[in-house]
Each structure stands twice: as C-alpha cells, then as structure tokens.
C-alpha cells in the first residue's frame with residue numbers, strides 16, 4: 001500500500017485570528033509565510049506551512065494534512081482509499097505550495113488532506129519565540145477509538161506504537177513514536193498539538209519564555225512513559241492545548257521492530273505494546289495529568 005510519510009500541517013479554526021496569529025509567531029516562533037483574506041499560513045522551515053489558521057466560530061482543529069512520498073502516485077492513493085469504502089474528492093491549487101490535494105473525512109469528522117509537496121520554501125527559522133524544530137503530532141479525543149485507529153492504519157498506512165489499556169492509542173507514520181494519538185473519552189475534539197524542541201535545555205528556555213509572557217504550564221515538565229518524550233503543556237490564547245516535547249522514542253527501523261534504546265526505558269528492547277493504566281505510562285517522574293487537561 002501507499003503510506004503517508006509525514007504530517008504536513010494542522011489547520012485550525014479560531015474566533016480571534018489576530019490573537020492566535022500573534023501567539024504562533026511571537027510566542028511559539030513559527031514563521032508567517034502567507035496571509036490571504038481568510039487564512040494565515042505559518043511554517044517551520046522547509047514546508048510552506050505547518051499550521052493554518054482560519055476564522056471560525058469556535059476553536060477547533062478542522063483538518064490535518066499528510067504528505068506521500070515524492071515518487072508516489074496520488075491517483076493510486078485515491079483508488080486505494082476508495083477501495084476502503086471512503087468517499088474522496090480532489091482540490092486543485094487549494095493552498096500555497098500544494099497543487100493537487102486528495103480530501104476525505106476520518107471517522108471522527110476531521111478533514112484529511114493528502115498531497116505531494118511541490119516545492120520547498122527554504123525560509124530560515126525565526127529568531128524570536130520558542131522556535132520548535134517541527135510540528136510533531138496532533139492528539140484527539142474521540143468517541144470510537146478502535147474505529148478511528150483502524151482507519152488511520154488501513155487507509156493512511158499508520159502503525160500502532162503503543163496503547164494505554166484499550167482507550168488511548170499512539171500511531172506513527174514515520175520514525176517518530178507518534179504523529180496521531182487518539183484517546184477514547186466519548187467526544188470527538190482536539191486534545192493537543194505538539195511541537196518538537198531541540199533538547200531539555202530548549203524546553204527549559206521555552207518554559208521560562210512562556211512564563212515571562214504570561215503562559216503557565218498546564219502539566220509538566222515531565223517524562224512520559226509511553227513515547228518517553230520530555231513534555232510540557234500549556235494553553236494557547238484560544239484555549240487549545242500546545243505540548244512542547246523532545247527525546248520522543250524513535251522507530252528507526254520498522255523491520256527490527258523496536259524503538260532506539262534509551263537509558264530511561266524499562267523494557268530492553270522497548271517494543272510497541274499495550275501499557276497498563278499505570279501512573280508511569282503518563283509520567284515517569286511524577287504526577288499524572290490534572291483535571292484541567294481534559295477540559
């Protein structure tokens with residue numbers, strides 16, 4: 001099958017476009033690459049955009065974009081998607097740097113956008129704000145976690161990295177332990193969006209920078225059990241949760257089937273598995289997520 005290779009962008013609707021744009025540029029430190037009458041495009045570096053903001057009545061993650069390989073055939077990918085019983089449509093030149101996009105909905109109602117990137121944008125990383133390496137993953141609450149997880153595996157070619165009991169799944173489409181996570185909580189909505197920072201020092205600087213600008217951490221810093229990434233969560237101005245992370249487990253070789261060994265692993269080798277619902281699964285260092293995280 002043709003599999004998606006990476007997360008390309010996440011598109012949000014937000015009531016106050018200017019306020020959220022200010023957060024993404026001056027606080028998170030993404031580069032504003034384009035602005036048209038209804039959308040703001042923000043980038044990390046090689047891609048034209050990693051985040052798209054549009055005005056909407058309520059804050060939500062409406063779409064997630066994924067790239068297929070440069071030599072993969074989007075027509076074939078469309079046929080393969082339709083063969084799974086998924087209704088698809090095509091958009092020509094929908095966004096800057098994307099000439100041909102395949103669109104469909106996942107079972108929880110999020111628009112999925114699959115494409116090949118036409119060109120790189122060569123912009124430099126910004127020198128203000130947190131300046132993460134990249135958009136890492138998007139996590140969602142969902143009604144039917146098994147069904148949505150199966151869709152990402154069967155339609156998009158994701159692999160299951162870990163489950164927490166039977167209600168929280170972490171899915172990968174590349175070496176990163178997770179690119180999409182789905183938590184069965186009875187409703188379909190955004191949970192958090194995560195950006196990768198350089199290292200522990202960068203995470204510390206980011207927490208200080210956030211604090212100086214009035215953003216308090218919601219949970220962390222800590223080290224997750226599942227994925228083993230260092231993490232710190234905060235809320236962006238529109239209420240949506242952002243995670244900054246580093247040292248996420250890497251499946252460097254799918255054939256070998258285990259994550260690159262690290263001193264903080266309890267399993268050697270660390271393979272994809274079902275974790276018990278244990279405090280260590282969410283935070284190896286200390287407290288679990290506060291109630292506030294689930295709002």
Ligand SMILES: [Fe+2]
Pocket residue numbers: 137139192194243
């Ligand atoms: Fe996360």
